[in-house]
Amino acid sequence: MSGLLARHRAVLPDWLALYYRQPIELVRGEGRHVWDADGTRYLDFFGGILTTMTAHALPEVTRAVVEQAGRLLHSSTLYLDRPMVELAERVAVLSGIPDARVFFTTSGTEANDTALLLATAYRRSPQVLAMRNGYHGRSFSTVGVTGNRAWSPTDLSPLRTLYVHGGVRTRGPYAHLSDVEFTAACVADLEDLLGQVSGSVAALIAEPVQGVGGFTSPPDGLYAAFREVLDRHGILWISDEVQTGWGRTGDHFWGWQAHGANGPPDLLTFAKGIGNGMSIGGVVARAEVMNCLDAHSISTFGGSPVTMAAGLANLGHLLDHDLPGNARRVGGLLIERLRAAASRVPAVREVRGRGLMIGVELVRPGTDEADPDATSRVLEAAREGGLLIGKGGGHATSVLRIAPPLSLTVAEAQEGAAILEAALHAR
Template identity: 85%
Template structure:
């Protein structure tokens, strides 16, 4: 049955639409932290639909909210008042830390970042954008134009002039040998030098933890130091929180807060986890930035009632059950467990991450050369053992990405770590 579906998939969908596994997997249903395939096999889910199933599969509060809202009205567009949209916007604005915040809802992280770029370039009257090397911000024409990861940027054509900055990857590149303080100083000096050779950019866009890039991050405080340089020149700071928001990193509710000594970003984008699988993205910005557009606009599907109902129920569950705290506690245990395993597996270069956002980088033993074949082997072996993980990485897809629902239990973390240990030892 699955092979037939795979043949049909290939006959009607694009060749560049990536699928995991030599024998692709059809997931039919899920509950909690587990999913099942069409053959009835059960898996512990350590990837959550690319960090999207944030709280749990089939979370009763969310499914109930969706069903009840769908029984009333599913959609009306932004041309009409929408109570669930206003209520979720109020909650998000309050949680953002941005003064006088305005919220605009989209259907995806790509669309959210695209909107943020529109706001920044219009507000600043500049089409120059600073972005981080190894970054990923979506698959729209503007988003791939600011993506610093070659594997996910299919064209060099872009409506934007993009300038790439050092700092998103701590353990590779020309500054990797420096300690954290000197690393930050070197990256700031590079930024200042870059700004001396270009017209004033509209904004810097950065992921606090680079998602597709392999869960890499700079030392805490880098973006605060960047902010000082940017603020002097009126350049905006956009924090791409599509993967890091809502407490996923454990230590903070937003990833930018690890770099927040100079206050919140000018613009924050979000998506993925807030909808727990429903299509929600969005942009938060100060009113003067959000309201700078001098033309009408709407969003047909952004903020539709059924997705907003899901987002409200999901956010309430997350806050009431302190899933941020759970991500910190269980994620910390999982990272240490995986680091103990890594010390005995020559292919593992580094285990890194925060909370329940963990990367395991694989290289050829004794070198820094990426080993995507080893990553594929582990992906397959983990699946055979009943565990689903993801892949990523800037130098090739050689980083295992681990991001389970934030309600993961200690027992499930240990179970997943044991399966992953066996898979790593099989390389």
């Protein structure tokens, strides 16, 4: 055991997960690569859990952080903050939500927690709809709407949560149906559930693509169909864009847009990629919902001048260089390469995803039984080959999660795919 690992275990919680049999310490990054403390270079296909959105050590972000830190590090929301106002203006427009208001937090967990507070206060109801297999954070309220057993450490909650079908297309009772039939069955399930509920329901919270759940998603249009039901009941729709936002899926800037003839959600949450590693999260909602709280509130660290300066620089780079378009083009090549490689590996049940958000699900060959041990072995083999990836999934941890920075090049995509193919055969 390394000295740092021993010190980690002596002072940090047992439940704080570490990857790899011999955990690595990352000390430097540049572009799509990182280096560990021993000097080994890795191609990074996970980006700090989908957080390094543009590139490691992006000069524009580094420069913005240094310049702002040299002027003023912190003030809190009790004072006017020009970078916060400027970033809020950009996010409000990009969200598509009319008369939008933006509240900044320090993480996706806190953003979802805030969205739940707003929705339940606005609707004056503690009842919330959530998706089976979904994940929304580690706080007391967000664990209470997480439908993934592996990430639910307690069944205590301030909310009454009702779970509906739809987030997982290829498993469950509706998996055998066509996309149209699948959507109709999920809508019927939602209608039936609401028919059994006593009292009003505040909101549906849903990830357009389930992140921790293994990059699963419903057919396009499901949430538009859900929205018709929700609107009849006055129920708000919270789109959790913590992992899908900012163009990661390639086809759209937000994940909800794949479902979207009925317009934007009532509330949209975001985090991760916007800060490119700085701690930024937030909620966008129309003014009527955002302003429903009738008590004082501030944020000590949400909207920090330094993180807002980083977010502005990072968002500017993303848009100026059309990185969502790059995610679509390079991600399309990567997923096709991985599907071709997986076709020769009996343990691969499915390669799924869109843009640079790709999942490879592993099972025991000849069955649909999840194989988390094989997933861990592939994760190790990929690292040994110089590639860092993630893992997740709702049916045990049996999905390899691939989510490189959106500036990934074609050559790097091909290199990563080759390493992963070798790791799959070596498992």
